[in-house]
Amino acid sequence: MTHYDLAIIGSGSGNSLITPYWDGRKVALIDGGVFGGTCLNVGCIPTKMFVFPAELATGAREARRLGIELELRGVQWRAIRDRIFSRIDAISRDGRQYRADELENVTLYEDYVRFTGAKSFVTGAGEEIHADQVVIAAGSRALLPDIPGITLPQVHTSDTIMRLDELPKRILIIGGGYIAAEFAHIFGAFGSAVTLVNRSGGLLRSLDDTVSEAFTAEAARQWEVVLDHTVASLTSNDDGSVHAVLDGAQGRELDVDVVLVAVGRVPNTDRLAAAAAGLDLEADGRLVVDGFQRVLRNGSPVDGLWALGDVSNRFQLKHVANHEARIVSHNLTHPEDLRASDHRFVPAAVFTHPQVAVVGLTEAEALAKAEAEGFEVTVAVQQYGSTAFGWAMEDTTGFVKLIANQHTGTILGAHIMGHEASMIIQPVIQGMSFGLDAQTMATGQYWIHPALTEVVENALLSLKTG
Ligand code: NDP
DSSP: OEEEEEEEEOSSGGGGGOOGGGTTSOEEEEOSSSTTHHHHHHSHHHHHHHHHHHHHHHHHHHGGGGTOOOOOOOOOHHHHHHHHHHHHHHHHHHHHHIIIIIOTTEEEEOSOEEEEETTEEEETTOOEEEEEEEEEOOOEEEOOOOOTTTTSTTEEOTTTGGGOSSOOSEEEEEOOSHHHHHHHHHHHHHTOEEEEEOSSSSTTTTSOHHHHHHHHHHHHHHSEEEOSOEEEEEEEOTTSOEEEEEESTTOOEEEESEEEEOSOEEETTTTTTTTTTTBOBOTTSOBOBOTTOEEEETTEEEEEEEEOGGGTOSSOOHHHHHHHHHHHHHHHHOTTSOOOOOOSSOOEEEOSSSOEEEEEOOHHHHHHHHHHHTOOEEEEEEEGGGSHHHHHHTOSSOEEEEEEETTTOBEEEEEEESTTHHHHTHHHHHHHHTTOBHHHHHHSSOOOTTSTTHHHHHHHHHSOOO
16 A cells, blocks of 8 residues: 555646645645546636637627627637647646656556545555545536437537537537536537527526526527427437437427537546445535535544545535635645635626626525525616616626615625626625625725726615615
8 A cells, every 4th residue: 555645636626735835745646537627628718718709709790789790701610629729738738747747746646546445545556545634626527317329429518529520510408507508608609500408497597586587588599498308319310410309398309410418517426435435425426524624424524534626515616626725725734723615605607698697695595594584685686788888788688686685785696697797796706705785885986987897886876775
């Protein structure tokens, strides 16, 4: 059995834990997948590199209503793809090389491991490893529903869809969450005919109802959206296309060139045999951790066993994994002064069209909290089109919805759909994080006129607090 001071499972956010403190100490870094993890290789970063040109292509279409006649004459899919992955693959390759070859104290295992005890595990190749401290940062993977034909080569997940050789003429997207919404935007903007099939009656259903309803309506204007349906089967046609049979009231059938499955992601705890090692799991398979990111076994934290990111939190967001990595990095080296992670105001953005950004409670969650705790809730919805910049854009769909405690003005949630929602939400995240009430936030600072942030200012002023 090989012994290490620190073993890290997962080279995504886990990779950032190898700080100079560990120079001269033995560190094992283990990853059976591509070096750098989901965000870098198949997630946030490459998708946004596709979203940006998709926005430009969409702009060409939308400019017409402002009197500008732009023509989208072509999309060089391969050139876009190769530009993106020549950059991404180089970062992954260089990161791997640094860890594998240049740091003497670090051993890189490119293999999957299974736990044999709380802080010991075995690689697929049979090497047994034990460490004083172990960090599980093993992430999550795309869930594949049990559909006949799901293993056809034309069926992709977010792991492979961005590497297609050709832009598909027709794409079927199964799912209606973050990933489905982002890829519908990318492929739709580039000219593919997109059919999106979602199980429930609304897209982005985990978000506030106002956002989900508005986004579902906007999505139906851009793509063929089939709600309340699932896919019953997928079969390959003689010409290489895929025949999909839908399950639902309409019982539709359609032929497409490729299929993208985006029905959620599962934590990689099964691959780690975490349950067999006695580690506590949530109902959805995530590791149970305490506030200091210590992994629990039989309800108690295991000394020196930590977890971070998708394998243990419900957010499945890179900025949360990064935050937790900073906490674990500190706690690994300061056992007498443990820090807790802060999950109070976790924002998220969906880089679809229109963009969506959220932080805090939905209106339904806020009302439930208010009833339980005995306070009143106030809600304001401000249209982008009510501000000068909204006029400039001739915007008819964007809005900012704010939810606050009526008595104190404390902001409980913000839900934005529209141009650059991911940016204009930031002052609200800041206000919530630093405990500003709506009135102070609205009136205690300048808001640039006529910037789009005025829609946030006006939403704050519209809240009936006090
Ligand atoms: P989500 O959990 O966001 O959404 C899953 C969707 O699939 C839901 O709409 C669900 O329907 C639907 N669904 C489930 N099963 C079926 C089925 N059999 N047939 C049809 N539809 C089905 O999952 P994603 O895969 O989109 O994303 C996973 C996570 O990745 C997200 O939660 C997010 O945290 C993260 N992510 C973050 C991004 C960002 O920050 N920008 C971008 C991409 C991903 P129903 O409405 O019934 O629930």
